[in-house]
Amino acid sequence: MPDARERILGRLRAVKPHAFTPSDFSIVETKTWSPAARLERLRTAMAAVRTEFLDAAAHDWPETVRAFLVAQGARNVAYGPATEAGRLLAAACTRAGAPALVPYDRPIEDLKATLFDDVDAGFTAVRCAIADTGTLVLWPSPEEPRLLSLVPPLHVALLSAATIRDTLLSVLRDEGWAKGLPPNVVLVSGPSKTADIEQTLAYGVHGPKRLVVVLV
Amino acid sequence: MKPEAVYFFGTCVVDLFFPEAGLAGIELLRREGVRVIFPRGQTCCAQPAFNCGHHAEARAVARVQIALFPRDLPVVVPSGSCAGMMRHHYPELFAGEPDEAAAIAFAGRVVELTQFLVNVLGVRLTDRGGPETVTWHSSCHGLREMGLEAEPKGLLAQLGNVRVAPLTRERECCGFGGTFSVRYPDISSAMVADKVADVVQSGASVVLSADAACLLNIGGALEKTGAAARPMHLAEFLWERTRER
Amino acid sequence: MSAETGSTDFHASSSKALLDPSLRANFRRAMDGLMAKRAAQFPDPVEWDALRTLAASIRARTLAKLPALLEALEARCTANGIRVHWAETVDDANEIVLGILRARGAARLVKGKSMVSEEMHLNDFLEKNGVESLESDLGEYIIQLDGETPSHIIMPAIHKSRQQIARLFGEKIRGAEYTEDVDALTATARRVLRRKFFEAEAGVSGVNIAVAETGTLVLVENEGNGRMSTHVPPVHIALMGIEKVVEKLEDVAPILTVLTRSATGQPVSTYLNLISGPRGPGEKDGPGEVHLVILDNGRSRIFADQEVAATLRCIRCGACMNYCPVYTRVGGHAYEAVYPGPIGSILTPQTEGLAKRHDLPHASSLCHACVEVCPVKIPITQILVTLRKESAHASPEFLVKGAGGGRDRLEDLAWWGWRMAHVSPLLYKAMSLGLRVFGPLLKGGAGPLKAWTQARTMPRRAPRTLHDLASEKGLPDA
Known part of the structure; x- marks a missing residue:
C-alpha cells in the first residue's frame, strides 16, 4: 500500500500541469540607492520602529558600547568570545566599572538559566544590512549563537555602514544564499513588538525590548 | 472617433424603476449628435442568474440580448454593473458554446455611459442649475x-x-x-x-x-x-x- | 458547528453577531486601521500592480510545478537534517506530532502562530493526550486563555477590546491585576510566557514559505515568540500545507514584501526567521531535531480542479478580510470556520464540501474589494460564483466536494420563471405591467420582500418604463 507521501504526490502528479508565466523581478531589482541614501533610509526606517542608534568610530566602538552599557545600568553583557568583535568588546570591558562579561561559549543547556534570568544585554555583530526595509542580517554561528540576539532584554548589534545594501533580493543574490544557508539566519528590523491588543503597538513582547545599532 | 449611431441598453432596473435616468442618458448622447437606437424587447443583462450560479438561465437571457444588438455599433449602458457583466462575463458565460464568438464580439462593443461620454465624445457641460x-x-x-x-x-x-x-x-x-x-x-x-x-x-x-x-x-x-x-x-x-x- | 452531515448556518451566526454592538465596533475600528495602514504602503498604483503581478506569477509557478517542488523540498530538507513527514488528513498530522512528542517524552509545548495547527485543532488533540500546548503569539495566547478560536488569521484576538482582555488576564493569570494599559498587559504575557519558553520540551510553528531550492523554512513574525518556539526547545515541529512551497530562494523576497505590507501595513516584519536545519556542528543553541509536517487536508483535490485551483495561491495575508464589508460587519467567528472572510468563503466550502457549507459562497455581495487588494491576484469573486454554480447543480463535470449539495428546487423554479420573463419580450412586458398593477398591493409581507423591506421601502415601478419613454420619443428600434 502506498504511503501518505505517495498518495499525495500521486494525486498532484495526475493533474495536467497548470499554466504559468515567467516571473518579472524588475520592480524589485530596480530599487537602488547611493551609499549615503542607503544609510539614511536604513536609519529612518529602523528608527520608525524604535531602533536606537549609537554612532561610533571604527577604532573605539568597543569603548562606545561599554560606556553605553554602563550608562544604561546594564550589569552584564552576553557575547560570543570567539568572534573578532567579541574579543574587542571584551578587551574594552576588562576595566573596573564595566559590565560583567557573560561569554556564550557552551551549549545553551548549561547557560539557559543565566541567559533567561540574569543577563541584561546581548551583543552580536551584523553580517550586512538592507536599506530598503531597514533590516539587519544576523548570521548565527557556533561562535555567535542564536539566542544572543533574542533572549536578553537589550540587543546591541554592531553594524558597519559599508555593509548596507539595497534590498533583500540584492543581498541574497550577491551573497549566493541559494547555494546553501546555515541552520539559522535571522533578519531583524527592530525590537520585538506586537499590536495584538486593539492594534495598539507595544514593544518588547517576547524578544528584546530594545535594539541598539552601533553604527561604525 | 465619434460614431454616427449607438445602441442603448437601458437595463431592467432603469427600465422599471429609474426610466428618467435612462432617458437622460439617451438625451445626453443625442445632444452630442449621436443617433441612439433603443431596441425594444431588451430586458436584463442576466447578471442575477449568472452571479447566483444559474448559468444556463443566464445564457438564455444573454443570448436574447445579444441578438437584439446585431450591428457593429457601441452598446452604451447606464450602469457600471450591467456593463461589467456584459463586457467581462459574457465571454466566460459563453465559453465553449456555439455562439461564443458572437458573445465575445458583442462584449467588445459594450461601453459604460459616462465612459462613453468622456472618453469617446469628450463631452463639455454647462451648468445651468443653482448651488x-x-x-x-x-x-x-x-x-x-x-x-x-x-x-x-x-x-x-x-x-x-x-x-x-x-x-x-x-x-x-x-x-x-x-x-x-x-x-x-x-x-x-x-x-x-x-x-x-x-x-x-x-x-x-x-x-x-x-x-x-x-x-x-x-x-x-x-x-x-x-x-x-x-x-x-x-x-x-x-x-x-x-x-x- | 453541526456534524459532518449537517449544515452550518452562516445566516443564524451572522445575524447573531450583528446584534453585538461592541463586537461590531471592535471590528469596524480594527478593519479601518488595517485598511489605512495597508493603503499607505502601496501609494503607487504602478508599483502595486507590478508587485502583485510578480507575486502572483511566483505563486502560479509554484502550483504549476507543485509535485516536483515538494519532492525537491523534501530532498533538500532531508539533506539539511530536517525530518519530513507527510499527512493526508488532520488526524494523520496530529498523530505524527504526538508521535514525535512521545518519542522525546515531551509533555510541555509552546506554539508559534500556525493556521495549519488551527485546521488540525492541535491544541485540543494534544490536551486530550496529556500534552500542554500553549499558544505564545500574544493574540493566540489571549484567545486560548478564553477558550476561543481566532477571529482573524493575522490578528486572532481582534474581536476583543482591551477591557475584555484586562478582565480576562485579571481572572486567569495569577498575580495579574486589572489594568487597561496595553504595555502592562503585554508585560504580563511576557512574564508568563518567558517561563514557558524556558521550560518547553518542544516547539511548534507554522511555515510562511518553504523554499524548495535550499530546504529553508521561512517564518515571519513581530513578537519573537516564533523565534523562541523554534530556537529554545530541543525539538521544533513545523507545520505546513502542501501549497506553501516556492521554487527559489529569490522568490521569497517579493512574497514577503506583499505579505507584510498587505497584512499589517508594515514594510517589513520585525523578524524573518530562516530555518534550514537543526542545531549544526559546534552550534551552542537551536533544536537538536527539526521536523516538517506537510499536510494535504483536501488541498490536492482543490489543486486538481482548474476552476478553483487559484485558491491555493493564498499567502494568508488577511487583506481580503480587512477589506470585506461582510467580514467587517459580522467578524470572524460567525463563519464557524478556521479561515473566515473572503478567502474562507472560497476555501472552507472546498475542504468541508458544498453540502455542508453552501451558505458561504453566497456570503458576499461580490463587491470585488477582496479581489482588488489580493496581493497574489486570486479571483475570489469568480471562484465564489463557480462555487455557487457547483453548489446549485450536480454534474459529473463539477469537481468541488459536495457539488449539488446546495440545490434548492424552489430556487430552481424561481430562476426558471426569471428566465421565462426575460427571454420573451411579451412576458417581460406582462411582468412589468404586473409590477405596476400589483406592486403597490405588496406590502413587503413575505419571503424576499420581507427581507428587503426590513431596512428599505418597497421599490415602486415607475408609471412609465424606459420602453414607454423611448417609444414616446420615437427612438429607432433597430
Missing part, C-alpha cells in the same frame, strides 16, 4: 470591474455650481449585491444602514451613482429612515442641470 451639494457613491462593479472613477467625477467637476461632499467610505459596498440583499438581509441591512449614515453625515441633498441598483437600495433605505437626501442617477442629474429649458 447644490451632492455626494457620490461609486458602485463596486463600476469601480472595480469597469474602472469607473475619473469619468463620473470629471463630469461632476464640470458643473460649477455643484459641490461634491465625499462619503467617508466612498469605496465601500452599499450592501445590495443582487440576491445577497435577500439571502443575507441582516448583513445587507447593516451595510446599507452604514451607507445611509455616511450619506447623512456628508450633508448632501442628493446621493449620486452611475448604478441604478445601488440607488434602489440606498434610496429605499434613505426613505425608510426618513432621511432628507434623495437618490439620483448621475445621468439624470447631469441632464437636468445642463439641458436648455
Whole structure:
C-alpha cells in the first residue's frame, strides 16, 4: 500500500500541469540607492520602529558600547568570545566599572538559566544590512549563537555602514544564499513588538525590548 | 472617433424603476449628435442568474440580448454593473458554446455611459442649475470591474455650481449585491444602514451613482429612515442641470 | 458547528453577531486601521500592480510545478537534517506530532502562530493526550486563555477590546491585576510566557514559505515568540500545507514584501526567521531535531480542479478580510470556520464540501474589494460564483466536494420563471405591467420582500418604463 507521501504526490502528479508565466523581478531589482541614501533610509526606517542608534568610530566602538552599557545600568553583557568583535568588546570591558562579561561559549543547556534570568544585554555583530526595509542580517554561528540576539532584554548589534545594501533580493543574490544557508539566519528590523491588543503597538513582547545599532 | 449611431441598453432596473435616468442618458448622447437606437424587447443583462450560479438561465437571457444588438455599433449602458457583466462575463458565460464568438464580439462593443461620454465624445457641460451639494457613491462593479472613477467625477467637476461632499467610505459596498440583499438581509441591512449614515453625515441633498441598483437600495433605505437626501442617477442629474429649458 | 452531515448556518451566526454592538465596533475600528495602514504602503498604483503581478506569477509557478517542488523540498530538507513527514488528513498530522512528542517524552509545548495547527485543532488533540500546548503569539495566547478560536488569521484576538482582555488576564493569570494599559498587559504575557519558553520540551510553528531550492523554512513574525518556539526547545515541529512551497530562494523576497505590507501595513516584519536545519556542528543553541509536517487536508483535490485551483495561491495575508464589508460587519467567528472572510468563503466550502457549507459562497455581495487588494491576484469573486454554480447543480463535470449539495428546487423554479420573463419580450412586458398593477398591493409581507423591506421601502415601478419613454420619443428600434 502506498504511503501518505505517495498518495499525495500521486494525486498532484495526475493533474495536467497548470499554466504559468515567467516571473518579472524588475520592480524589485530596480530599487537602488547611493551609499549615503542607503544609510539614511536604513536609519529612518529602523528608527520608525524604535531602533536606537549609537554612532561610533571604527577604532573605539568597543569603548562606545561599554560606556553605553554602563550608562544604561546594564550589569552584564552576553557575547560570543570567539568572534573578532567579541574579543574587542571584551578587551574594552576588562576595566573596573564595566559590565560583567557573560561569554556564550557552551551549549545553551548549561547557560539557559543565566541567559533567561540574569543577563541584561546581548551583543552580536551584523553580517550586512538592507536599506530598503531597514533590516539587519544576523548570521548565527557556533561562535555567535542564536539566542544572543533574542533572549536578553537589550540587543546591541554592531553594524558597519559599508555593509548596507539595497534590498533583500540584492543581498541574497550577491551573497549566493541559494547555494546553501546555515541552520539559522535571522533578519531583524527592530525590537520585538506586537499590536495584538486593539492594534495598539507595544514593544518588547517576547524578544528584546530594545535594539541598539552601533553604527561604525 | 465619434460614431454616427449607438445602441442603448437601458437595463431592467432603469427600465422599471429609474426610466428618467435612462432617458437622460439617451438625451445626453443625442445632444452630442449621436443617433441612439433603443431596441425594444431588451430586458436584463442576466447578471442575477449568472452571479447566483444559474448559468444556463443566464445564457438564455444573454443570448436574447445579444441578438437584439446585431450591428457593429457601441452598446452604451447606464450602469457600471450591467456593463461589467456584459463586457467581462459574457465571454466566460459563453465559453465553449456555439455562439461564443458572437458573445465575445458583442462584449467588445459594450461601453459604460459616462465612459462613453468622456472618453469617446469628450463631452463639455454647462451648468445651468443653482448651488447644490451632492455626494457620490461609486458602485463596486463600476469601480472595480469597469474602472469607473475619473469619468463620473470629471463630469461632476464640470458643473460649477455643484459641490461634491465625499462619503467617508466612498469605496465601500452599499450592501445590495443582487440576491445577497435577500439571502443575507441582516448583513445587507447593516451595510446599507452604514451607507445611509455616511450619506447623512456628508450633508448632501442628493446621493449620486452611475448604478441604478445601488440607488434602489440606498434610496429605499434613505426613505425608510426618513432621511432628507434623495437618490439620483448621475445621468439624470447631469441632464437636468445642463439641458436648455 | 453541526456534524459532518449537517449544515452550518452562516445566516443564524451572522445575524447573531450583528446584534453585538461592541463586537461590531471592535471590528469596524480594527478593519479601518488595517485598511489605512495597508493603503499607505502601496501609494503607487504602478508599483502595486507590478508587485502583485510578480507575486502572483511566483505563486502560479509554484502550483504549476507543485509535485516536483515538494519532492525537491523534501530532498533538500532531508539533506539539511530536517525530518519530513507527510499527512493526508488532520488526524494523520496530529498523530505524527504526538508521535514525535512521545518519542522525546515531551509533555510541555509552546506554539508559534500556525493556521495549519488551527485546521488540525492541535491544541485540543494534544490536551486530550496529556500534552500542554500553549499558544505564545500574544493574540493566540489571549484567545486560548478564553477558550476561543481566532477571529482573524493575522490578528486572532481582534474581536476583543482591551477591557475584555484586562478582565480576562485579571481572572486567569495569577498575580495579574486589572489594568487597561496595553504595555502592562503585554508585560504580563511576557512574564508568563518567558517561563514557558524556558521550560518547553518542544516547539511548534507554522511555515510562511518553504523554499524548495535550499530546504529553508521561512517564518515571519513581530513578537519573537516564533523565534523562541523554534530556537529554545530541543525539538521544533513545523507545520505546513502542501501549497506553501516556492521554487527559489529569490522568490521569497517579493512574497514577503506583499505579505507584510498587505497584512499589517508594515514594510517589513520585525523578524524573518530562516530555518534550514537543526542545531549544526559546534552550534551552542537551536533544536537538536527539526521536523516538517506537510499536510494535504483536501488541498490536492482543490489543486486538481482548474476552476478553483487559484485558491491555493493564498499567502494568508488577511487583506481580503480587512477589506470585506461582510467580514467587517459580522467578524470572524460567525463563519464557524478556521479561515473566515473572503478567502474562507472560497476555501472552507472546498475542504468541508458544498453540502455542508453552501451558505458561504453566497456570503458576499461580490463587491470585488477582496479581489482588488489580493496581493497574489486570486479571483475570489469568480471562484465564489463557480462555487455557487457547483453548489446549485450536480454534474459529473463539477469537481468541488459536495457539488449539488446546495440545490434548492424552489430556487430552481424561481430562476426558471426569471428566465421565462426575460427571454420573451411579451412576458417581460406582462411582468412589468404586473409590477405596476400589483406592486403597490405588496406590502413587503413575505419571503424576499420581507427581507428587503426590513431596512428599505418597497421599490415602486415607475408609471412609465424606459420602453414607454423611448417609444414616446420615437427612438429607432433597430
